[in-house]
Amino acid sequence: MSSPNELTLAEARDALKAKTLSARELTSAHLDAMAKARALNAYLLETPDRALAMADASDAKIAAGEARPLEGIPLGIKDLFCTEGVETTAGSKILKGFQPHYESAVSANLWRDGAVMLGKLNLDEFAMGSSNETSAFGNVVSPWRRKDSDAPLVPGGSSGGSAAAVAARLCLGATATDTGGSIRQPAAFTGTVGIKPTYGRCSRWGTVAFASSLDQAGPIARTVKDCAILLASMSGADARDTTCADLPVPDFEASVGRGVKGLTIGIPKEYRVDGMPAEIQKLWDEGAAWLKAAGATIKEISLPHTSYALPAYYIVAPAEASSNLARYDGVRYGLRVPGKDIAAMYENTRAAGFGREVKRRIMIGTYVLSAGYYDAYYVRAQKIRTLIKRDFEAAYADGVDAILTPATPSSAFGIGEKANADPVEMYLNDVFTVTVNMAGLPGIAVPAGLDSQGLPLGLQLIGRPFDEETLFAAAQVIEDSAGRTQLPAAWWA
Amino acid sequence: MSVDEKTVRRIAHLARIAVTDEEVGPLGAELNNILAFVEQLGTVDVSGVEPMTSVLPMAMKKREDAVTDGGRADAVIANAPETEDHYFLVPKVVE
Structure with missing residues (x-):
């Protein structure tokens, strides 16, 4: 049997339930993998004592027949979520040593459901970046490398530690946040799945704020189903965040196998940007063909303010x-x-x-x-947001259920390759993802294939407000059609 | 619109970030690049458009005006660089 850290979150959950694996074994396997992967710099802080104590508590719950939805599942937490008594830095020197006396709403929801904290994950400073190179505590190295090259690559950002840790099997899933693409772009760069839910789906309480009208938490995991399981726990109404929606949390996991028969998927022509690599256009066409083969109708649409x-x-x-x-x-x-x-x-x-x-x-x-x-x-910018949002509303009113786009304009680049570039060039990484934050909509990035350098590329699906279920259903069709991405062998261990 | 050195220093002071003489030039150039990038927004017709406030129309949550938290002075000051008797200490402000 392969090491338990190679399992998907859903598989691990089943093994724990069947008692073929203990929470302690599962957590220990991850702690061992983390200790061997320090060269990736994905974790800013490992919390092994706490992890093992939480795992033992989970084993007791399982033995007593009282297992909760995420009982014994080891997770990494982006170091933007305040964790009580555990240093929280936001990747910045200005918060070095900060020990919150409270727990963020999102992480508290995960612990309520029985999850195990492995440690705090590296990120761009205050989540401002697209390559994890702005962290005050060093770059994260992607577990991916180009074919026949050992040049270190970026994992994307700002949730670079989250994406790298998930891809390198250093956790079963991770929390992340997305202000302009910080969940979806690193997920696309690392062959993992990441969803930014609708603004208001997750409470922002206790998460270090970057841009309050855009920030939203979400999970990164290795499969669509794992993301659905995590989002269900992370979400929910919270009186402490006035922008957090008072809506019930749907059964996201149930939506995963729903399929796309009868759905209409929009292809926005404005996303065919100048200079887009042919490989990305090809992948996009392929994604549309997969959805069509699964019973969806494909329709070209226009989002003029993109x-x-x-x-x-x-x-x-x-x-x-x-x-x-x-x-x-x-x-x-x-x-x-x-x-x-x-x-x-x-x-x-x-x-x-x-x-x-x-x-x-x-x-x-x-x-x-x-x-x-x-x-x-x-x-003026906030008025333009209204226009961007109206573009989407018009498409949805016209019968479109979800929109398919590339997740990023390129695959991962090398660490330092854009060091001398103009800041605006780095910002262009978010060109396909940022519209979604501006309109407050849900968006998911799902791996769809590898480019000629052997690096992962992702597709993005954008949904109606608070309709993450359709995104999970459609993303699963892409995952099934593309085949699960073969993650890189552990060259770092 | 172009930002000159004097403006860079004024903005840095408003933002309460000390800048060295060597930083002013490069910062000004970077700010100008970003401002040039956002210039294109001036061409969009926004007449009659309301600024966006929320994804779905939604009433602001309200709660009763009651004390719901407090009595945690130790926790509040626990991370402060300098404190005395549950007060934050800062350099003298008034002579």
């Missing part, structure tokens, strides 16, 4: 970030660097504590919100 989503995002997200990150002032938590007076203390603390990309975005945000510019930039 090209404005990314520039509008680079107003809205930095503006909200500049407000949210004002709290890091060296007074209540985190780093403090003294100065001659209180203003100098703030300025020195923030200069030393924030990295370049974070400073750049705070500055842009401060500029677009400064006196005289608010209407011209922020309000």
Whole structure:
């Protein structure tokens, strides 16, 4: 039998239930794999004592016949979710040493359902990045390599640690967050599945805020079904987040096998961007053919404001970030660097504590919100969001059930390859994913094949508000048609 | 719209981020690139369009005006760099 960390989450759940595997064995297998994979730098903090204690508690529950939905399932937690008594850094020096006295709503939901915490996962600083190269605690190395090359590749970002850990079998699933593509882009780069649910599906309470009107938590896992299982636990109403929807959580797992017969899948012509690699166009066509073969109707649609989503995002997200990150002032938590007076203390603390990309975005945000510019930039960008949202609403009103697009404009690139690029070039990674955040819709990235370099490529499905079920159903058809991605052998171990 | 060095310093001060003389030039160039990128939004007709507020029309959740939390001063100050008697300590503000 292969090592238990090679199982899918659903398989592990069944094995635990059948008592052919104990939670302690399952957790230990992961802790061993993590110890051998430190070169990937996916985990910022491993919590083996806590993991084993949680696993033992799960074994007791299973023995007593009281197993909960995720009993004994070992997970990694993106270090943007506050975990009580466990250091939470958001990938930033400014939060080094921060020990929350509370648990984020999403992680608390997972522990309520019996999951086991393996540790905290690396990410771009404050989730600002598309390659995990802005983390203050080092790059994450993707478990993937190009054919005949050992050049280290990025896992994508900002949930790079989550995606790398899932692909490298260092957890059965991971929490992640997505503000402009931070779940779907790393999932696509690592041959894993990631869903950003509808804005409001998961509570944001206790998750370090980046851009509050865009941030949404979701899972990354190795199969569509595993993502459905995790999202069911992560979701749910929460009185502490006024933007969290008071809606019941559907049985996501049941929707996975529903198929796409009778559904209409839209193909937006505006996503055929200039310079898109032929391989990606081919994969996109293939994805449409798979859905058609499974009984869906394929229809070309138009989302005319697509090209404005990314520039509008680079107003809205930095503006909200500049407000949210004002709290890091060296007074209540985190780093403090003294100065001659209180203003100098703030300025020195923030200069030393924030990295370049974070400073750049705070500055842009401060500029677009400064006196005289608010209407011209922020309000205009929010109006453009309405137009982007209307594009989708028109497509859905016209009978489209879900929309199929590529997940990313390329496969993973090398660490440092874009180091000297203009920031805007890095931002283009999110060109297919960011529209979904702007409109608040659910989106899933699912592996669909490998490119000529042997690297994974993903497709994205976009759904109606609070209709993640259709995305799981359609993504499963793609997973079945493409075949599960063969993850790379453990060269790092 | 183009950001000059003086504006970079003013924005940095508003954002309470100390910048060195060497950082001002490159930061200004990067900010200008981003501002040039978002310039295209000026061509969109947004007349009569409301700014987006939520995905689905939804009433803001309200709760009773009651004390629901508190009495955790130790936890609140536990991560602070400098404290005294449940107060956060900062450099002197008023002479």
